[in-house]
Amino acid sequence: MKFCPNCGAKLEEGAAACPSCGEPLPVVIPVAAADPTDHTAEFTPEDISENKVMAMLPYLLGIVGVIIAMLAHTESKYTGFHVRQYLKISVCQALVSLASTVLCWTLIVPAAGAIALLILFVIRIVCFFQICRGRAKEPAIVHRFGFLK
């Protein structure tokens, strides 16, 4: 329970002013916990709007898109960020596929691998829609792998 700093009356939680004397009360805005995987603020709005399409290319065209994006917009940090995220996801997919192939006789590994590939596929789609919205967030799960920061 909070009390008015002016008259001491009991205050409703989240009230904008004291119901007794009308003293305006400071509004407490809960600060959203900063997301360490969200790098959107590191890029300029111009960079994001100009290079959105380039950043999408790897997700649309695969490795060909990576090559085009790298050749065309090497100076864009935004494109570079998304190319790296795309490569991260691709490396994970390749490793999972390899493990599933080599350990196919275990049955468990290929079954887990199939689920992992499905998750990675969903992560790719999420990443693509993030670019559409002009965001730069590291992909879930995949960002835990330290390589290609």
Ligand SMILES: [Zn+2]
């Ligand atoms: Zn008051």
